[in-house]
Amino acid sequence: xxxxxxxxxxxxxxxxxxxxxxxxxxxxxxxxxxxxxxxxxxxxxxxxxxxxxxxxxxxxxxxxxxxxxxxxxxxxxxxxxxxxxxxxxxxxxxxxxxxxxxxxxxxxxxxxxxxxxxxxxxxxxxxxxxxxxxxxxxxxxxxxxxxxxxxxxxxxxxxxxxxxxxxxxxxxxxxxxxxxxxxxxxxxxxxxxxx
Numbered sequence: 001x002x003x004x005x006x007x008x009x010x011x012x013x014x015x016x017x018x019x020x021x022x023x024x025x026x027x028x029x030x031x032x033x034x035x036x037x038x039x040x041x042x043x044x045x046x047x048x049x050x051x052x053x054x055x056x057x058x059x060x061x062x063x064x065x066x067x068x069x070x071x072x073x074x075x076x077x078x079x080x081x082x083x084x085x086x087x088x089x090x091x092x093x094x095x096x097x098x099x100x101x102x103x104x105x106x107x108x109x110x111x112x113x114x115x116x117x118x119x120x121x122x123x124x125x126x127x128x129x130x131x132x133x134x135x136x137x138x139x140x141x142x143x144x145x146x147x148x149x150x151x152x153x154x155x156x157x158x159x160x161x162x163x164x165x166x167x168x169x170x171x172x173x174x175x176x177x178x179x180x181x182x183x184x185x186x187x188x189x190x191x192x193x194x195x
Contacts (some may be wrong), residue, residue, distance in 0.1 A: 006034045006035075016178070123148070152172070
């Protein structure tokens with residue numbers, strides 16, 4: 001039986017970074033790839049960008065509507081709680097082998113909380129980074145603490161994840177994931193550039 005790998009994405013920016021990795025998992029016959037979209041992907045004011053994932057040829061396995069109405073503390077708190085419930089419902093039914101998340105957004109936090117409660121291993125990309133904002137940094141470090149595997153973008157961030165108490169044998173400096181997308185670009189020929 002193939003291992004179920006769940007990719008969680010809540011925004012077009014984060015999906016753009018994950019795209020190459022999703023393709024590699026999708027091309028492999030070793031995994032059962034599932035994509036869960038949430039957050040800004042499902043909101044009209046952000047262009048309902050979930051359609052871009054479909055346009056790229058991927059099936060969206062589940063949608064978690066969080067109904068974020070504003071960026072007020074109350075609305076963000078309600079959205080997080082709705083996200084935890086939505087991800088919990090999916091995880092209870094699907095029982096993934098691994099949940100893969102990137103970054104520090106509250107949609108990802110909701111998925112990580114539900115994964116932790118269901119004892120589903122989490123692979124966290126881009127942990128250990130530092131942004132001095134009110135909620136991004138504590139959310140990112142909280143996701144790190146709930147995760148089992150850590151893939152950082154620099155050695156400095158790897159060190160920070162280890163300083164948070166994570167097992168060094170499970171923390172890997174793999175570089176910035178977006179760099180891999182360069183290899184998938186269709187480049188113009190010299191002639192095309194000259195025109």
